[in-house]
Amino acid sequence: MSQRRIPAFLEDLIATPDSKRLVSAYDAPAPPAHPTPGVEAPHNPAFLERLMKATPSRVATGRTGTRYRTATYLTLRGDHAIAKDAVEAEISDELAATLDCVHVVSRCSDRAHYLLHPNEGRRLSDESRRRLEQEGTRDVDVQVILADGLAAPALQINGPRLLPALTEALRARGISTGRPILAKMARVGLQDDIGVLLGARATVICLGERPGLGTGDSLSIYLAIGPKLDQDNAEKNCISNIRPQGLSPEAAADGAADLLRRGLDLGRGGLDLV
């Protein structure tokens, strides 16, 4: 599989250190959830409009014969392209340089390896392990990890706002953090390996979710109290849908910090915190 970087159109939008352009990705008006109906001469136009408003699904797109109308087909292709490119993208050097993090990588050698062997994405490479032992902060309350996951653009877009917001939200609640970590080719479970290695009381990993059609920018935060290797997901908490058209990084940071405060006080996470 080819090793592609962030597609050019996304770099334009987000990869400059100029945070104004980044903000513009968030402030851009959401595209209409419901483009004009494709149904020609509908039986009941007002009712059709109500149906389209009732669901984000792509209903009432019309047809030519039994096939999609050309505009529909090309929209689908574009939406699929965003998702596919997001899966293959990598965290840009520019972003990595902007964020003051310890850089680590999982045991995966490339994106194809990463997709084929999820377990390898849950463990640090030997070199990263050594680096973290030297450069990482030990025994903090919460170790913050930023990662690519299945969509690096999600971190590119949301990460630069999420990291300071999260650091500040944790500090405001009296939670110590230490130096954050930027992880490549990471699965959620990498937080367990890192947490155990550094002796953190808890970890959060912020990483890109598997893209849906038309979305390559959705970030999730996974919280784990009391790190242990291969900790069950049921013992973790997740805040998802952090993206320009979803939850803002600031709101997500506050939500995560609240959960972490309660989790640290309680000594466990998962269902007990919900």
Place this chain on the structure above:
Amino acid sequence: MVWTQSLHGEHFTFSSVKQVLARASEARSGDEQAGVAAASMRERAAAKLVLAEITLRTLRESPSVPYEQDEVTRVIEDGIDDRIFARVAGWSVAELRNWILDDDTSGEDIARVGRALPPEGVAGLASLMSNLDLVLAARKLRVVVRCNATLGLPGRISSRLQPNHPTDDVAGILAAVRDGLSFGNGDAVIGVNPATESVDNVVAILRAVKGLMRRYLVPTQNCVLAHVTLQMKALERGAPLDLMFQSIAGSEGANRNFGVTVALLDEALDMARRLGTAKGPNVMYFETGQGTALSANAHHGTDQLTMEARAYGLARRYEPFLLNSVVGFIGPEYLYDGKQITRAGLEDHFMGKLSGISMGCDACYTNHAVADQNDQENLEMLLAAAGVNYLMGIPLGDDLMLNYNTTSFHNNAALRQVFGYRPTPEFEAWLERMGLWRQGRLTSKAGDPSVFDARGLA
């Protein structure tokens, strides 16, 4: 037992039936992840040569998980009709393949034998077949089942209307139902995956979909794909439920991961027949998928094709109205690309039908698999050629709730057009009454969900 096979001067050794089956299976990422796949094409070819000479008796005597340890093995073994099996016990897998593909062997002949085959024999057979073999053999087989309507008749193809909504909003679900019905979709079932698993939610969705079915007299089945225990509670509350759904897999451990046992499934079937709204007798709906057992770490060192065949061996106990593998949903670590997904879809369809099951397929892919819309449509066309009972049906194939891509309303309509197939007879008559279908094709009114407005149709 140990088998040695030479191929072009090279010698390969296999130490168990399990190993022969795994090494003979076509390449797929899940088997490589599990460390059971052939190390080379040569080893795979050698394993196929060994497998071809193994008898069905030996395969039956070598269950992938021991009888004493696993209730799925017990259900399968105890369900085999010994008189039928005796006829083929001495056949090698090669002989079985030759017999099935012979023009003089009818679908009825194959179906009779198929119901008495152990899953290790079914999976082994599939590994000795090419994609076209799988299509041709499956096409001979018809599995006809009845619930409120009749599924699986020759010359017909159906669809599960899957009107999922990210927050289970009932109006949103019904909007997608109307859209699908207007394209002639939904004759297999209107089946909703709930975003939130709760009894209240299951009851609300069942009532809403049934309400629309009753208002327009739609001859189909409703279903909410929540855990079986929630559907049972919904039935006890008097919810109108036609089909009882559950995800299942090929070992007791993998089913435990789903929170089900044979006893629970038996109880669910009994309750669906007693309290459900369907005419029946076929009232169960199962989903399966290659890699499920491995992902639950309950594969017992068995390859994923064989584990999938075992899931069908379990399913046939319940004479389901529907069973589909969700073939591309599990992700690239189990089925890497369009080629592997296509192969698995054709294998699953053939193996299920041979096991006596009314087979559909969720021909699908996730956006992190190496597959695209063209791979998707290719598999749909191949399955239609193979005589699949049903595919999924979603607006433009984009499931916003489950985040994956499957068959669209349009594609189901196009497949009927390409292959000259029609809906179930009951549904076809209904579509004609609604003015959406005439003389084997959609009318100009079709594709307009607003025909199902409060005023109803002419």
